[in-house]
Amino acid sequence: MSTSFNSYCSDLFQPIISKLFDLQLEFKKLYIRLEGSRDENLWWNQISNNLGLVGYLSISSSLDPAFEQVFTSWSRKIRILNSDWFTLENLLSCTCSKITLEESLLENKDFDVVLRKWKTGGFPNLKLLWLDGPNITDNGEQILGMNLNELDEKVIQTDDGSKKATIHIGPAGIEVFVTPFD
Numbered sequence: 001m002s003t004s005f006n007s008y009c010s011d012l013f014q015p016i017i018s019k020l021f022d023l024q025l026e027f028k029k030l031y032i033r034l035e036g037s038r039d040e041n042l043w044w045n046q047i048s049n050n051l052g053l054v055g056y057l058s059i060s061s062s063l064d065p066a067f068e069q070v071f072t073s074w075s076r077k078i079r080i081l082n083s084d085w086f087t088l089e090n091l092l093s094c095t096c097s098k099i100t101l102e103e104s105l106l107e108n109k110d111f112d113v114v115l116r117k118w119k120t121g122g123f124p125n126l127k128l129l130w131l132d133g134p135n136i137t138d139n140g141e142q143i144l145g146m147n148l149n150e151l152d153e154k155v156i157q158t159d160d161g162s163k164k165a166t167i168h169i170g171p172a173g174i175e176v177f178v179t180p181f182d
Contacts, residue, residue, distance in 0.1 A: 014039075017047075026053045030054045030056070030058070030075075032058070033060045034061040035061070045070065048069070049072050051071065052073040056079075057075035057077070057078045058079045059079070060081045069086070071094070074094055076098075076125075078100070083102055083133075084104065091110075092122070094123070096125065097125045099126070099129045101130070101131050104132065104136075108137065108139065108141040108148065109141060111131065118165065127179075130174070133173075151167045153166070153167070155167075162181055163181055164180075
């Protein structure tokens with residue numbers, strides 16, 4: 001089952017989607033918009049307990065960054081627009097194969113932590129990480145011992161040699177594309 005991109009804003013669909021989750025039905029794609037109301041926060045808590053039933057989750061939000069989102073399960077793929085509320089801790093616990101964070105407030109030091117975790121075997125499902133935001137900059141702060149611009153087109157591998165990742169730095173963001181090591 002999928003929700004229509006045109007309908008995800010409607011409050012009318014929240015009870016229906018909640019009921020479908022109660023029935024443990026799987027969603028191929030689920031698009032939701034969260035604006036931080038109390039009812040939406042309660043609804044989010046129900047959804048977050050069932051994200052394992054979702055193939056692709058797209059969240060558009062304008063939440064208060066002080067509201068702590070809790071992910072108790074993960075969809076297979078996730079895209080978050082306006083992801084300023086999505087913390088490093090959220091990312092480090094993420095088990096998705098594709099992660100897209102737009103307008104993130106994560107910084108170079110956070111990206112360094114993520115890459116170091118991946119190198120040691122973390123993020124075992126990861127195939128693609130896309131990150132854009134104003135705080136990933138070529139400000140001299142090192143990532144894996146390099147400046148940001150030195151990472152462009154860099155191929156890194158896991159410590160056990162089982163996977164490699166190619167890092168692309170572009171004007172719109174950073175892409176980390178993971179493949180098995182040949």
